[in-house]
Amino acid sequence: QQQVKQSPQSLIVQKGGISIINCAYENTAFDYFPWYQQFPGKGPALLIAIRPDVSEKKEGRFTISFNKSAKQFSLHIMDSQPGDSATYFCAARYPYNTDKLIFGTGTRLQVFP
């Protein structure tokens, strides 16, 4: 019940295209849904995050869409660039004095010129 399912495992997009990564969860106790970006040899870094009382959040070319009833959320990268090539993790936070982040399995995005 604390799992977060992420798809696809890998994604190849042409420069200028839209990259879409999807995540689904079961536990309605999750109260915060961040996306992390990881470049090779580096630790993950926060990209964008959303709370469940909001259906969409946009920051530049990155947008999170959140469907509370379906327990799904997705990351959209508009006008994808080669510099966006990285591994993306969705996550969900389990509160109650632990603030545990439960991560999805990751999506390796490759953007070709």
Place this chain on the structure above:
Amino acid sequence: NAGVTQTPKFRVLKTGQSMTLLCAQDMNHEYMYWYRQDPGMGLRLIHYSVGEGTTAKGEVPDGYNVSRLKKQNFLLGLESAAPSQTSVYFCATLPHSLNTEAFFGQGTRLTVV
């Protein structure tokens, strides 16, 4: 201001050897976490701590022990390393507040032969 520093960055162990990974943070964060990252499995929580002197088990705690004697340090120990513990280990920290960014170290690549 270093943020989250992991020591060592790389290590090769023989089966049965022991070692300790150190995570040090200078941000005065309350919560600290140890994750392991394996291909296709994302980031899985090993152990975590919600404050100095406290520790708790995560999703995959077997074969690991932790200690948090000082607020700024979180140690991950492997008493008798096994090849299944070959992984990249990440430490992360969170301040003691809601909906905030987790900060990750650069990772430790451990190989057990």
